[in-house]
Amino acid sequence: MNKEYFERIFPEVKKIKSKSIRKAVVNTWLLAMKRGKWKKIDNIPFTLLIKTKKTLIKHTRTVTCMAMAIAKERSDMNMDFVIAGGLVHDVGKLLEYEKKGKKYVKSSYGKLIRHPVSGYALAIESGLPVEIAHIIAAHSIEGEKVERSNEAILINHCDFIDFDIEKSPKKM
Secondary structure, three states: OOHHHHHHHOHHHHHOOOHHHHHHHHHHHHHHHHHHOOOOOOOOEOOOOOOOOOEHHHHHHHHHHHHHHHHHOOOOOOHHHHHHHHHHOOOOHHHHEEEEOOEEEEOHHHHHOOHHHHHHHHHHHOOOOHHHHHHHHHOOHHHHHOOOOHHHHHHHHHHHHHHHHHHOOOOO
């Protein structure tokens, strides 16, 4: 994966106005791929908790686009933080998961460290501002112990909306 590949699978990154944040978002994913030993990330499921065909890429884009739509309607959101936070909120899953044969499973690393914690560390190491790293750390249950920023509240809710809809029985 390189910058061009990343921009193709996550075109929302181009909407980040800050060049340094945009570059750090890409570098965070590249670092996660390297550490997780991933050559391609196209088919990684977004969760191992339910049976789904939805990929990590599709989920990440869905959460980011939902959050962007809501943030446009508010005056108290930093849009660069929303977009970057949406794009990297699950980056730690590249360390939490591994592929064994044809199955995706929790890695030994992932059994010790959940993706919000590893994602936070990857983001800080890649130069993302702490406000964006905070979104990663606070987007899941780990965030129940901190005061979430407005952007972190938004990503948390968009993440769970997508998850809850995906796990619903889809009865009409």
